[in-house]
Amino acid sequence: MKKYPEYKGLNLPNVAAEVLADWQENNIFEKSIESREGSKPFVFFEGPPSANGMPGIHHVMARSIKDIFCRYQTLKGFQVKRKAGWDTHGLPVELGVEKELGISKEDIGTKISVDEYNKACRETVMRYTDVWNKLTEKMGYWVDMEDPYITYESKYMESVWYLLAELYKKDLIYKGYTIQPYSPAAGTGLSSHELNQPGCYKDVKDTSAVALFKANKETLKVEALKAVEGDVQFIAWTTTPWTLPSNTALCVGAKIDYVLVKTFNQYSGTPMNIVLAKNLVAKQLSGKYTAVENTEELNSYEFGAKKIPFFVVAEFKGADLVGTRYEQLLPYATPYENAENAFQVISGDFVTTEDGTGIVHCAPTFGADDALVAKNFDVPGLLVLDKDGNPRPLVDLQGKFVPEMGDLAGMYVKNEYYAEGEAPERSADVAISIKLKEEDKAFKVEKYEHSYPHCWRTDKPVLYYPLDSWFIKSTAMKDRMIELNKTINWKPESTGTGRFGNWLENLNDWNLSRSRYWGIPIPIWSTEEGDERICIGSTEELYNECEKSVAAGIMAKNPITDFEPGNMSKENYDKIDLHKNYMDEIVLISPNGKAMNRESDLIDVWFDSGSMPYAQWHYPFENKELIDGQESYPADFIAEGVDQTRGWFFTLHAIATMCFDSVAYKNVISNGLVLDKKGQKMSKRLGNAADPFETLDKYGADATRWYMITNAQPWDNLKFDLDGITEVQRKFFGTLYNTYSFFSLYANIDGFTYAEADIAIEDRPEIDRWILSELNTLMNSVDKAYSEYEPTRAGRLLQEFVTENLSNWYVRLCRRRFWKGEYAQDKISAYQTLFTCLVNIAKMASPIAPFFTDRLYKDLMNATDLPKEESVHLSLFPQGDEHIIDGDLETRMQMAQNITSMVLSLRKKEKLRVRQPLQKVMIPASGEKMKAQINAIKDLVLSEVNVKELDFMEEDSNILVKEIKANFKALGPKYGKQMKAIAAAIGKFEQADIKELESSGVYTLNIDGADLEISTEDVLISSQDIPGLLVANNKGVTVALDISMNEALIEEGIARELVNRIQNIRKDSGLEITDRIKLSITKHDKINTAINSNKNYICEETLADEILICESEPKNAVAVEFDDIKTYIALTK
Secondary structure (H helix, E strand, O other): OOOOOOOOOOOOHHHHHHHHHHHHHHOOOHHHHHHOOOEEHHHHHHHHOOOOOOOHHHHHHHHHHHHHHHHHHHHHEEEEEEEEEOOOOOHHHHHEEEEEEEOOHHHHHOOHHHHHHHHHHHHHHOOOOOHHHHHHOOOOOEEEEEEEEOOHHHHHHHEEEEEEHHHHHHOOOOEEEEEEEOOOOOOEEEOOHHHOOOEEEEEEEEEEEEEEEEHHHHHOOOOOHHHHHOOOOEEEEEOOOHHHHHHHHHEOOOOOEEEEEEEEEEOOOOOOEEEEEEHHHHOOOOOOOEEOOOOOHOOOOOOOOOOEEEEEEEEEEEEHOOOOOOOOOOOOOOOOHHHHOOEEEOOOOOOOOOOOOOOOEEOOOOHHHHHHHHHOOOOOOOEOOOOOOOOEOOOOOOOOOOHHHHHOOOOOOOHOOOOOOOOOOOOOHHHHHHHHHOOOEEEEEEEOOOOOOEEEOOOEEOEEEEEEEEOHHHHHHHHHHHHHOOOOEEHHHHHHHHHHHHHHOOOOEEEEEOOOOOOOOOOEOOOOOOOOOOEOOOHHHHHHHHHHHHHOOOOOOOOOOOHHHHHHHHHHHHOOOOHOOOOOOOOEEEOOOOOOEEOEEEEOHHHHHHHHHOOOOOOOOOHHHHOOOOOOEEOOOEEEEEEHHOOOHHHHHHHHHHHHHOEEOEEEEEEEOOEEEOOOOOOOOOOOOOHHHHHHHOOHHHHHHHHHHHHHHOOEEEOOOOHHHHHHHHHHHHHHHHHHHHHHHHHHHHOOOOOOOOOHEEEEEEEEHHHHHHHHHHHHHHHHHHOOOHHHHHHHHHHHHHHHHHHHHHHHHHHHHHOOOOOOOHHHHHHHHHHHHHHHHHHHOOOHHHHHHHHHHHHHHHHOOOOOOOOOOHHHHHHHHHOOOHHHHHHHHHHHHHHEEEEEEEHOOOOOOOOOEEEEEEEOOOHHHHHHHHHHHHHHHHHHHOEEEEEEOOOOOOOEEEEEEEEEHHHHHHHHHHHHHHHHHOOOOOOHHHHHHHHEEEEEEEOEEEEEEEEEEHHHEEEEOOEEEEEEOOOOEEEEEEEEOOOHHHHHHHHHHHHHHHHHHHHHOOOOOOEEEEEEOOOHHHHHHHHOHHHHHHHHHHHEEEEEOOOOOOOEEEEEEEEOEEEEEEEOO
16 A cells, blocks of 8 residues: 655755755656646746856855746746856956966966967866856756856857847947046956946045145136235145046036135145135135134234134136136146146036035046046046057056156056055055145145945956947937836836836946957957948858958958858857957958958957847847747846846846847846845855855755745845754744654554545535635735745745644644544545645745655655646646635634634743643623624634633723834834824824724824824734733734633643643553553542543543552653652553
């Protein structure tokens, strides 16, 4: 006869290992796709990880979220193909290789060839694929690793070229010389979305300076400025003093009020006539400075005095200052062209009086706003010519001052760029500030804390730098991107409307260029003059253009002659490499016969990953129908970390909008960070990083996944605590395992294999109908939660059902039905009911806990002849049956559970064991309906709480007094600043108000003249104790427990304790559960009367045929103690 497997304990890691081996042996993942052939596809895109780094615990979280919904949709009957992918280009790879080889970017092409460097990148980029694959398998993430897309493969790169060519045809790609974010440490420009990755802006303390710019008096227009004795100096504030040598303009606000102030230099005591915004006088002339009423007080100042006087001489508009010339502040070099237009006051709309001096120092070579406003006035940036006659800024691409900077030449502008231990004590900012002080050109120098951008990969400060780059004109499609974004279901919604939506509203053109070596080359070839260009969109086009070049004598031979256009085989594509070291050798011919060389840059690696919906299928060269026919596009679902909001999520959306006028994904989860249990970011340096393999080995994938998903919403940050996984093992999986173990033990004894026909729902006992109703309601609720991308809600619903309804209520109340009585309809109904619950829990929980649920499903189904699937993951998600759902029954049972819970908590409070019976519990009833509901569950409640009677009391009697207060935890997030006023109003509630809130569930308050509705969840209601009674209140129900006891109650309590001890002795002695016994108990005054009064009860419960009261300790007896009683008990068959 078939049996249900029985186990000696729960070992989740072992279960996972055994189930994984079964999956692999029987190709269960492959079958989950094959079995849905012909079904509607559910499209999922895998965001590719980079395999040159090791996976972390946060990858378990991210991949669990992806896996849950792919498994769920498979259960719903969809075909869910999941193609793995590897992100193989970009800074992470290059920086890692440079570190390994002990080189910098500047060494590439000199100490090591580009060919050798790219070869090293190719070799290292897939270094940890085995580790990643192991983690993927170990955590139960189903994804096709046999045929992944790899971004360095020629087919993938060709599809990316196609997309770029499409954008080029639409005139959405252009070349521009602009000021861009640039990372000297990485040696490349950055796009604005890279600069907006989480953590890129850091609060730093830098040396700031307010510099003095001496006006050429003959160019001043304001009479008061002309007439004042001495020099006139404009003061301008900067947090980047290293840019001051590149200053070529000062910018004012035309409509802003400015003043001339007479005062003294705090460092030298020199008299000064300074110009600044009127609204900023108090801010800049604070501390040591004090305002005086006349020049006499000013003239009495002596250098070194505690206070420095200042006197406001005149007021004028910013427009009156425009055109004024001033002396160059730090004359290391002058602009190589249009120098005559440099060093003048200009105006700009961006100038404010919120901070600084109201006069902005402009260095057009290092600021986009500076460059724009300077261009309006024909003011040049400070560029000088290098030895080859090429213009360059005063800072090179490594972040060092150029030779023209004299005493500062060769110095890094940021100390962070120096190798560890090599940074000078005085940074460039400090050195320049000291120089200003020494030359009497500093008004104020101080430390200033501000937010400064850092490179997302090197963690070093970013500079804004003039670069020749290729751009995607994403701003041209901004409105459409915003429009399409509104159709996407973002989880959480706030990310779509906030972080992502705001990003789109303020979109800049996409800086496509990267001055690197390992990546996808920009497929644009240009003549030297840049007057003729071609953008290559396919290998076939490249081949044909090479043939033209050879025919014209530009190239001696076609470098890709071995490649066969149109042949899509892997072997053919292995003959062509589209990387820089090969493509830069190709010279094409323009329509007018000129040689064209490739534009030297690579593309932003984020474009690589944003192209994956198409490039993973080699679109449009193969699988065209998958995209055009929308078989594999757009994605129904994607998920990645919040850091991808302005990364992968953006590039997917941008490319889809610009190339296909479509969304790339319909639903997206932006998951939060995995922090340590104290809320700190995990890092090896801090020693708080959890090893994913150690965690999975110790706790198992099921418990780890369940903990991560149910502990916090996926989009919230998770405070990762291993103790939390232990709790999940015990509370959820331990309970589910124990429930199965209970079922399998008695089902095997009785030979239950579900061979009997289903007992009709109306013929089952109420307790069975109740749990099946709850089960079917759960099916609908969990299905809804999964379908709405709310896995936390789904997991918590399942957990509550298993622990509270199934184990703590149904099995506990029904245990006698399993181990007592004949194998007839009642017992069969119990078995069928519990079996049905367990099988369906296995199905519903399988997306989150794939290993244990598969074992549970197969252990149950394989012991029967019921129709079954080879794995729970090949089954279909259960659908709630409305015929089985009984809302009234569920309400009654919930009330029973609520009353029971309150009474048991009162017992616990008074340290009254449940085995000790009590006489009475009283409940105030709000009406006849409530009385009827309670009467229907009265016997059940009394049995559970071990109380003899349940009486009703009038709710409006003066005996019962309730208290109410605000639940700040619930009110705070909803009402914020109004919370105090709401709490005060709740504090004034009368008994009638509390009754109204409890009966209707809501109550309307008037706060500041406006109506505001609160619910029972917004308050905490308690009841005052009544003399002789203990009172508790929950969910609108109050119980009053009578704790007084008589002799009969005490004796029955003793009898129940004896039964408990005897049952334990039976279990420890190895008796079969059906064995009859004789009991021998040493006499004790309290025990004797208790046994005599309750003998039949004790015999029936323990299967005892006889009880002997002995004068002395029986042979082989076991000592038993409780309360003040000590005795000895022996049992024999």
